[in-house]
Amino acid sequence: MALQMKSKRRQLHSIILVAACLFAASFIATAFVAPQGVAPRSPAVGMLAGGEYTGFVPDMQRRQLMNFVVVASAAVPVSVLLGGYLYYFYPVVDGGSGGATPCGDVNGNPVLLDDWVKAHKDNDRELVQGLKGD
16 A cells, blocks of 8 residues: 555656646747737837937036046056066066076086187087086
């Protein structure tokens, strides 16, 4: 008896679920359909939308305030874009460990260009100590 009640409940739940899905699908199916009737157009709305000249001209203080608001609101994105553009071409250069590595002799002493030229012939291929001491 209990098993029969469970199967009837499952059937009832399934029927309710199918009905809810069909109800939701009916709204989805009509959501993207154009309306059937044509909306009436009134010429009065078009005439009121254009407005007419009332003779109002803002005073100089209000005009300066509006100009300041426009320039200030446009300055923020322009400065960000200009700053990024300039940062690309002129990056921040920190001093320190980014420089060249001096060449050294067997003992690790730095090799000076003037001494090297005096001690060797032109196009001499003798090497000095490398980066890893080899």
